[in-house]
Amino acid sequence: MPYEVQGVVARAKGQPVSLETVLVPDPGPGEAVVSVKACGVCHTDLHYREGGINDDFPFLLGHEAAGYVEQVGEGVTDLRPGDFVVLNWRAVCGTCRACKRGKPWYCFQTHNASRPMTLADGTELSPALGIGAFLEKTLVHSGQCTKVNPAAEPEVAGLLGCGVMAGIGASINTGAVTRGDTVAVIGCGGVGDAAIAGAHLAGARTIVAVDTDDRKLEWAKGFGATDTINARGKSHDEMVEAVQELTDSFGADVVIDAVGTPQTWKQAFYARDLAGTVVLVGVPTPDMKLNDMPLIDFFARGGSLKSSWYGDCLPSRDFPMLVDLYLQGRLPLDKFVTERIGVADVEQAFERMHNGEVLRSVVVFD
Structure with missing residues (x-):
């Protein structure tokens, strides 16, 4: 049975986003459903809304996220329900020419989930950076889940998923x-x-x-x-x-x-x-x-x-290290969090970001 949740959707270029019912399917082979606890409002999401990435509307926005693995699909052996993860958009394939040269941070064939998330009427959504995390649960490829120390607050750890890591x-x-x-x-x-x-x-x-x-x-x-x-x-x-x-x-x-x-x-x-x-x-x-x-x-x-x-990062190497440095007090990740907001407040957060009033607004889910 699919999960039915509320997500932030950009339906058309330059139009305000809307909060809509999204159907999240059970994970297929190699996939995972993640219960999102926090997701940063990144400028890339605004680029999607403005048509600056591509025109594959409607988009399911949000990608700087952290949460807990809810369910895993067939063949997933390195994750289990309850794992605390930061989502990444560079799930390396291990077989492309960059990976074979020992430079997986340049991977040219990164993995995304193959099963679509949809609106209630069946319209397929394009997840931002292959993630789509302005909703309580999202479907991703298991390689997009990077396990980190759960002592870090989700609204802080999740920022490593894009801008801060970059x-x-x-x-x-x-x-x-x-x-x-x-x-x-x-x-x-x-x-x-x-x-x-x-x-x-x-x-x-x-x-x-x-x-x-x-x-x-x-x-x-x-x-x-x-x-x-x-x-x-x-x-x-x-x-x-x-x-x-x-x-x-x-x-x-x-x-x-x-x-x-x-x-x-x-x-x-x-x-x-x-x-x-x-x-x-x-x-x-x-x-x-x-x-x-x-x-x-x-x-x-x-x-x-x-x-x-993406800061030429390798998520499996860099995310856990940076979270540990934060927990040691050597990296002030928490200073990036200007405000915590609800999922219905993303459009207003875009305006504050555009005006330079915040470093990061972070959507927090109860």
Whole structure:
């Protein structure tokens, strides 16, 4: 018998979301039903609502989630009912060319559940990032369930499922920040602040937070930023010079662009030291293009230009480690939770997120 629950659905591009009855089937082979206890409101969910990902409406939104395994399907041996899990959207296949090369964090054939969740009239839903977790129970592939220490609160642990992991991983995994490095992070929303937290955890000596909002810059200090720059009204050259002044006049060893526009990427490119690293973790829109970049500058400055997909994380490795660091008091994951809300409040949470009023609103289920 399917589970009948209330879920947050985006029916059409740019239209407000609605709370609707969703039918969640019993798990098939390799699948699991998870009782969701908390789910963060991520900017990616808003991208889905706005048609910025694809046009496979209606979408079942929500993906930054944690909860307890309710039921497992045939062939699932590494999960059992009652396990506390964080959901992930990189359930590695183990057989694609990336996995065979020993780089499963680039897996090109990640697993999702094959059985559809539907509206009451049978309309199939497209789950956000293959998860769909703004509802009390969801169906996922068993590989999307990462077991972590149940001592962590679900509303904190679940944030590792997307934005926080993307930011921390951009610093630690992609940028390879290490002790004594200088780091600049452009954009201090949830992902940018997570990148700051990751750089602090890795032992960076200077961490420069860049944003146009003084409130966000103040938040960034709580995650380890040693210096801040308000970029409002600054030209490209002024921005670059401001970062250089705070990083021994050379520029930062690693610059992380957590915004993802041509302007911020160029700032990141020129604000790094010679042979430094640029990490793009902010997601550009398809229409954005780089113009007027002299090719000689790419050659002459050397270093690395990287994109960070999901923080280049391996959930089975990274989620338990980061939860343990949180429980040890070494990683302030709880500071990302600005407010706890009900499932009917997601549309209002989108507005607060868009206005920069929150780092994360988190839907909590009783």
